[in-house]
Amino acid sequence: MTTITPPRDSKTPTSIGVRPLTCTIGAELDEVDLSRAAHDDALFAELHALLLEYKVLFVRDQDISRADHVALARRFGDLEDHPVAGSDPDHPGLVRIYKDLDSPPEHYENAYHCDATWRENPPMGCVLRCVETPPVGGDTIWVNMAEAYRRLPEQVKERIQGLRARHSIEASFGAAMPEDERRELARRFPDAEHPVVRTHPETGEQILFVNSFTTHLVNFHTPENVRFGADYAPGAAELLHYLMRQATIPEYQVRWRWTENSFAIWDNRSTQHYAVQDYWPAVRKMERAGIVGDATF
Numbered sequence: 001m002t003t004i005t006p007p008r009d010s011k012t013p014t015s016i017g018v019r020p021l022t023c024t025i026g027a028e029l030d031e032v033d034l035s036r037a038a039h040d041d042a043l044f045a046e047l048h049a050l051l052l053e054y055k056v057l058f059v060r061d062q063d064i065s066r067a068d069h070v071a072l073a074r075r076f077g078d079l080e081d082h083p084v085a086g087s088d089p090d091h092p093g094l095v096r097i098y099k100d101l102d103s104p105p106e107h108y109e110n111a112y113h114c115d116a117t118w119r120e121n122p123p124m125g126c127v128l129r130c131v132e133t134p135p136v137g138g139d140t141i142w143v144n145m146a147e148a149y150r151r152l153p154e155q156v157k158e159r160i161q162g163l164r165a166r167h168s169i170e171a172s173f174g175a176a177m178p179e180d181e182r183r184e185l186a187r188r189f190p191d192a193e194h195p196v197v198r199t200h201p202e203t204g205e206q207i208l209f210v211n212s213f214t215t216h217l218v219n220f221h222t223p224e225n226v227r228f229g230a231d232y233a234p235g236a237a238e239l240l241h242y243l244m245r246q247a248t249i250p251e252y253q254v255r256w257r258w259t260e261n262s263f264a265i266w267d268n269r270s271t272q273h274y275a276v277q278d279y280w281p282a283v284r285k286m287e288r289a290g291i292v293g294d295a296t297f
Contacts, residue, residue, distance in 0.1 A: 014046045020054065025144035025271070026254030027054040034263060035064040038072035047265070048076070051125070052203055056142045056254065056266040062129075063261050066091050066287070073127040073289030080123065080292050082116070083189065084173045088287065097286040099277070109275035111212035112143065112247035115268050115290060118169035118213050120192045123268045124293035130258040134282030141255045141274040142266060148246040149197060149208040160243065163196040163220060167213045193218060194296040196243065200269055201294060207270050209296065210243050247272045258284075269293065 017030030027050065037043045051057055070091050073079055079093025088094040097109075115123050149157075168174075170186035177185065196217070198209040220226075220236040246252070256264060266273065268291075 014050060015043075016046055016050065018050060018054075021058070021256075022254045024147045024252055024254075025054065025142060026056050026058065026256070028058045028060070032059060033064075034059060034062045034072055035068040038064075038068045038075060044072075044075050051265060051267055055144055055146075055271050056264060058256055058262065058264055060259055060262045062263050066094060069127065069129055069287065070094055070289055073291055076127075076291045077124055078292040080116075080290050082290070083169070083185065093289055095288045095290065097288055098283075099285070100283045101281055110277040112141075112244070112272045112274045113212045114145070114209070114272045116169075116213075117167040117194060117209070117211060118172070118189055118192050119293075121293045121295055122192075122194070124291045125266055125268045126264075126288050126290050128264045128266075128286055128288045130260055130262050130285075131287055132283055132285040133258045133260055134279035134284050137276065137279035137282070138284045139255050139257050139276045140264065141253050141276065142264075143247045143249075143272045143274075144252045144270065145208045145247065145272055146200070146203075146205040146270050147252045148249065149206050151252075152208070152246070156242075157197075159239070160196045164193050164218050165196050165210050165214045165240070166216055166218050167192045167194060167211075168215050169213070171215050172213050191215070198269070198296045201297075203270075205270060208243060208246055210240060211247065211272050212244070214240065214244065216240065247274075 016032045019028045019030065020026070021028055029050070032043070037047050047057070066088060070079065070093060081087050081093060082095045085095045085097060088096060115126060168191045169189045170182055170191070174182040174185045194209055196208070196210055198207050199205070200207055217236045217240055220239070221232050225235065226232050
């Protein structure tokens with residue numbers, strides 16, 4: 001029988017009110033003004049430490065300007081645009097994720113994913129604001145992929161040690177585009193290769209790093225893994241699909257109900273997320289500042 005660790009008290013000394021939301025991931029913060037955290041070194045340091053501990057932080061009732069939203073995200077690092085989603089013209093790096101009846105079909109999010117792993121340097125994290133929420137539905141789920149790795153069977157950990165995987169924007173966002181646009185997207189953003197298990201650069205945690213942008217394992221076909229042809233592509237795909245399904249396990253998850261002017265700040269290196277699209281034909285409008293990351297290892 002699996003033993004679940006009870007919610008722990010925060011290890012991070014802080015002036016911010018902290019309420020853990022699950023046993024493994026997520027905390028809601030009270031008594032914090034994100035516009036002040038964007039400009040206050042000490043307050044931002046507390047926020048950063050809490051992010052490393054809980055992996056995703058939630059704050060409600062933050063009626064702050066777009067400029068302060070961008071300023072807060074920039075405390076973590078430079079911001080990046082998205083080649084498919086549109087950005088706010090006055091605030092580069094602030095991506096508009098507006099879902100309504102006119103949204104193009106390639107603007108999907110209802111898959112477990114880690115943002116932009118098709119980049120050579122995937123984003124470090126994101127600061128996401130809810131501008132308009134549907135009356136019912138539209139939640140987002142986050143997953144602790146360090147916990148997902150930690151609780152893998154030991155024989156699986158041994159099997160995936162040293163494996164690397166390919167991640168593709170062409171096979172995801174590009175799949176819904178006309179062929180010439182898809183090929184141009186692939187030319188601009190060639191498939192990236194990342195370790196199946198990455199090491200978090202700040203915490204040292206081992207993280208299961210495959211998601212819905214992952215197309216295949218690139219170094220699986222070795223004499224140790226392949227006896228016959230059936231072990232090659234099918235065997236590699238079955239292993240990859242097993243690893244990807246770990247994100248769907250509820251014990252590793254937190255689910256957030258959005259309200260207007262609520263924020264989520266997450267560490268993209270150690271989490272995945274899933275935006276539940278159960279609210280059509282209502283509207284959901286979000287604005288996301290994605291933070292440039294570093295190389296995986």
